[in-house]
Amino acid sequence: MIILTQKIHLESNHQPNLTIFLTAEERTKIRQTIEIKEQNSDNITLLKLNLSRGEFLNTEDILSNDEGSFFVKIKAKLEPVITVKSDSKLNLLKAAYHLGNRHVSLEIGEHYLRFSPDHVLESMLMKLGLNIYEESAPFFPEFGAYKH
Incomplete structure (x- = not known):
């Protein structure tokens, strides 16, 4: 060892x-x-x-x-993720708000959001008019305000 x-x-x-x-x-x-x-x-x-x-x-x-x-x-490591995209940055902000309100580990990019697969969250985001993509990608969620 x-x-x-x-x-x-x-x-x-x-x-x-x-x-x-x-x-x-x-x-x-x-x-x-x-x-x-x-x-x-x-x-x-x-x-x-x-x-x-x-x-x-x-x-x-x-x-x-x-x-x-x-x-x-x-x-x-590549892992299953859901990538959320929209032409509207406001819609992405709203999605980030709703996902954060559910304490979801979330990767935040300039033009996308990414989280671990969850069919309930995916359905919610599709109802909000966002584009959902199932992918295999490296996942880099935010650590939080107190970790640098």
């Missing part, structure tokens, strides 16, 4: 030992164990994340063990 305890800046002449793909929810967990199955093999590597309280993971972050001898790059 490899225990990853810190986020670091990796010098450009070094390559990470491993790149892992995590969903938005997995990127919020600073303490978890991840099983990595090697391709064309039955070998499994266990990674234990044990980061400091208050940390969070972003895509492109590099994690390291205490010795600085093993490096893991974090990438956003």
